[in-house]
Amino acid sequence: MARLLVQLKLRLLRNALRSTTAAKISFVVSTTFAVLLAIGAFIVLAMLRGNSSSVDVTAVIFTLFAFGWLIGPIFAFGLDGTLDPATLTLYPLRTRPLAVGLLTASAAGAWPAANVLGLLGTTAGLAAGALGVLTAVIAVLLQVAFCIALARFVTTSMATLLRSRRGKDLAAFLVLPLFALYELFTQVLPSAVANGNITAASFGGVDKWLRWLPPGLAAHAIKDASDGRPGIAAARLAMLAAVVVALGWLWIRSLDRALVTADASTQRSRARRAALPLGRYGLRGTLAARILTYQRREPGYMIWWGMIAVITAVVSIKAIVGPDPRPGLLLAGSVAGAGFVGFGYGNSAGQTGPAFVFEALAMSGRRQLRAYFSGQDIALAVIGGPLLVAISFVLAAAARHPGYGFLAMALDLAGLGAALALSNIFTVVLPYPMEYRAGNPMRQAAQGHASKVFLGVLGSLGGVAIAVTPVIVAIVLTSRDPAAIRMPALVLCGAAYGLALAWAGVRIAARAAEEKLPELCQIAISSKV
Numbered sequence: 371m372a373r374l375l376v377q378l379k380l381r382l383l384r385n386a387l388r389s390t391t392a393a394k395i396s397f398v399v400s401t402t403f404a405v406l407l408a409i410g411a412f413i414v415l416a417m418l419r420g421n422s423s424s425v426d427v428t429a430v431i432f433t434l435f436a437f438g439w440l441i442g443p444i445f446a447f448g449l450d451g452t453l454d455p456a457t458l459t460l461y462p463l464r465t466r467p468l469a470v471g472l473l474t475a476s477a478a479g480a481w482p483a484a485n486v487l488g489l490l491g492t493t494a495g496l497a498a499g500a501l502g503v504l505t506a507v508i509a510v511l512l513q514v515a516f517c518i519a520l521a522r523f524v525t526t527s528m529a530t531l532l533r534s535r536r537g538k539d540l541a542a543f544l545v546l547p548l549f550a551l552y553e554l555f556t557q558v559l560p561s562a563v564a565n566g567n568i569t570a571a572s573f574g575g576v577d578k579w580l581r582w583l584p585p586g587l588a589a590h591a592i593k594d595a596s597d598g599r600p601g602i603a604a605a606r607l608a609m610l611a612a613v614v615v616a617l618g619w620l621w622i623r624s625l626d627r628a629l630v631t632a633d634a635s636t637q638r639s640r641a642r643r644a645a646l647p648l649g650r651y652g653l654r655g656t657l658a659a660r661i662l663t664y665q666r667r668e669p670g671y672m673i674w675w676g677m678i679a680v681i682t683a684v685v686s687i688k689a690i691v692g693p694d695p696r697p698g699l700l701l702a703g704s705v706a707g708a709g710f711v712g713f714g715y716g717n718s719a720g721q722t723g724p725a726f727v728f729e730a731l732a733m734s735g736r737r738q739l740r741a742y743f744s745g746q747d748i749a750l751a752v753i754g755g756p757l758l759v760a761i762s763f764v765l766a767a768a769a770r771h772p773g774y775g776f777l778a779m780a781l782d783l784a785g786l787g788a789a790l791a792l793s794n795i796f797t798v799v800l801p802y803p804m805e806y807r808a809g810n811p812m813r814q815a816a817q818g819h820a821s822k823v824f825l826g827v828l829g830s831l832g833g834v835a836i837a838v839t840p841v842i843v844a845i846v847l848t849s850r851d852p853a854a855i856r857m858p859a860l861v862l863c864g865a866a867y868g869l870a871l872a873w874a875g876v877r878i879a880a881r882a883a884e885e886k887l888p889e890l891c892q893i894a895i896s897s898k899v
Contacts, residue, residue: 372467372470372471372473372474372475374471375471375472375474375475376471376474376475376478378475379475379478379479380478383397395821399821399824400480400481400820401480404480404481404483404484405480405484407481407484407485407488408483408484408485408487408488409488410488411431411435411488411489411491412487412488412489412490412491412494413491414431414491415428415431415488415489415491415492415494415495415496416491416494416495417495418495418496419494419495419496424495424496424593425496425589425590425592425593426580428492428495428496428589428592429580429581429583429585429586429588429589429590430580431489432489432513432585432586432588432589433580433583433585433586435485435488435489435513435517435585436513436516436517436520436584436585438517439517439518439520439521440520440521440524465622465625465626466622468625469618469621469622469625472522472625473518473519473522473618476518476521476522477514477515477518482514482518485514485517486510486511486514489510489513489514490506490507490510492506492509492510492589492592493506493507496589496592496593496596497592497595497596498596498597499595499596501595501596501600502592502595502596504595505591505592505594505595505596505600505603505607506592506595508607509588509589509591509592509607509610510588512588512607512610512611512614513584513585513588513610515614516584516585516588516610516613516614516617519614519617519618519621520617522621523617523620523621523624526621526624526625527624584610584613584614587606587607587609587610587613588606588607588610590606591603591604591606591607591610594606652741653732653733653738653741653742653745654741654742654744654745654748655745656745657729657741657742657745657746657749658745658746658748658749658752659749661745661746661749661750662749662752662753665749665753670813674714675753675754675757677710678707678710678711678714678754678757678758679707679757679761681706681707681710682703682704682706682707682758682761682762682765683703683761683765685699685702685703685706685707686699686700686702686703686765686769687699700762700765700766700769700771700774700775700777700778701774701777701778701781701842701845703761703762703765703778704758704762704778704781704782704785705781705785705831705834705835705838706831707758707761707782707785708754708758708781708782708785708786708788708789708834708838709785709789709830709831709833709834709835710830710831711750711754711758711786711789711790711793712788712789712790712791712792712793712796712830712833712834713789713793713826713827713830713831714793715746715750715793715797716792716793716796716797716800716826716829716830717796717797717800717801717802717804717826718746718793718797719797719801719890719891719893719894719897720801720802720803720804720815720893720894720897721804721813721897722894722897723804723894723897723898724894724895724897725894726890726891726894727891727894727895729742730887730890730891730894733883733887735884736880736881736884739879739880739883739884739887740876740877740880742880743794743797743875743876743879743880743883744876746790746793746794747790747794747872747875747876750790750793751786751790751872754786754789755782755783755786758782758785758786759778759779759782759783762774762775762778762779762782763775763778763779765778766778773853773857776857776858776860776861777845777857777860779861779864780841780845780860780861780863780864780865781838781841781842781845781864782864783861783864783865783867783868784837784838784841784864784865784867784868784871785834785837785838785868786868786872787867787868787869787870787871787872787875788833788834788837788838788868788871788872788875789830789834790871790872790875791837791871791872791874791875791876791878791879792829792830792833792834792875793830793875794875794876794878794879795875795878795879795882796826796829796830797879797883797890798879798882798883798886798890799882800822800825800826800829801889801890801893802815802816802819802822802823802893803815803816803819803893803894803896803897803898804816804897804898805897805898806898816896816897816898837871840867841860841863841864841867844860844863845860848860
């Protein structure tokens with residue numbers, strides 16, 4: 371079974387690479403990042419040789435890798451989207467052989483190999499002597515096995531949880547703190563290390579509790595073996611192995627339930643007999659009402675708005691913490707938040723799915739297309755505007771510069787208008803099909819279209835940053851003017867500028883979509899949402 375599933379994974383990957391150029395580019399980019407991760411992790415761990423806090427830093431790095439494997443399945447269905455257990459439910463396969471095969475297939479690929487090679491840097495940075503090196507190799511293999519078992523357990527548990535509407539809502543709220551922790555480990559800590567705010571000695575206190583977690587057990591086992599305590603090292607490795615076995619057992623139980631439990635999402639639901647809000651205002655109002663309804667009912671959208679809040683706070687973190695606060699970075703957070711608002715709905719045809727075809731029947735001309743895009747903008751502005759402004763004022767108050775909240779508000783409104791304009795344009799010029807994958811509450815690009823997602827992120831963030839440059843220049847040039855005049859003027863001008871950008875984006879997108887509407891319908895039909 372294991373050999374067959376590994377062959378299946380490699381065959382699916384090979385077929386995907388033969389399908390489109392985008393799939394080949396995505397594979398090359400992903401493999402390149404995996405190689406860079408392996409080299410970087412090995413060098414960082416090897417540089418800890420002789421450092422008094424080497425075991426503490428190693429435990430933190432091991433924990434960072436575990437967080438990556440914990441977050442990865444939620445957004446990418448494990449670390450190999452080609453092997454969905456739901457596709458095997460109709461085959462007469464026993465659970466335990468299937469579990470062994472899926473675990474083996476999960477260990478095959480560039481990213482698992484990158485984890486093993488990168489963490490083997492402990493053989494040069496922490497281990498000493500033949501026993502220490504041997505223990506380091508075993509500890510790294512157990513650490514990677516722990517990460518894989520954790521990833522599979524989270525994936526299957528989420529798949530079971532997401533079978534019900536309440537489960538989806540709960541999963542949405544579970545994703546946000548995990549994403550916040552991941553952003554902390556990947557964005558805040560590296561920046562603090564680069565600025566000298568965090569050194570190896572800063573992790574000394576973490577060892578009091580981290581040493582008893584699985585990553586800490588692996589790191590301290592290497593240290594104990596290197597210091598001539600093989601018994602304690604063996605005990606720690608045994609505890610880590612027991613955790614891996616326990617996770618594997620829990621995953622098998624969860625997988626067994628997932629394969630035989632009926633999908634509650636296919637059951638009928640009671641429909642309300644009520645008029646659609648804003649429906650009396652034509653196509654524009656109907657579309658705005660539909661989008662607002664789905665923003666409230668669809669967990670994926672709730673997750674996305676929460677992620678925007680986290681990203682905005684992380685980008686602005688230097689304005690709040692540290693010995694030298696920089697309130698001006700609140701403006702960078704506004705640009706990042708607005709950019710991700712636009713990216714989140716920059717592919718409305720693919721996100722809507724086959725239902726977009728019914729909407730397209732009402733768009734017989736450029737006027738109806740303008741109503742479609744403006745209705746979408748109204749719905750997103752109703753949510754995104756207050757959210758970005760509220761976050762800006764909270765961050766400004768935390769930075770002890772409440773006046774910067776008004777400056778960030780001006781940038782929020784201008785950036786939101788630019789983001790909405792870009793989302794409309796990208797919907798037409800860069801469409802791609804999307805799909806749901808089991809265990810993942812978020813829509814994802816279909817296989818072979820990951821490069822378009824990357825281009826969408828760069829285009830949204832870069833486009834918003836360029837579009838709001840006049841507002842940033844105005845903020846700088848009016849820095850010496852009275853605040854009572856400066857703040858309201860900047861807010862009003864930012865709002866007017868954002869409105870003008872959104873209006874221009876609607877007209878540009880409507881003109882481009884008039885000729886590409888059949889193509890957008892084809893993209894929508896091929897989406898599995």
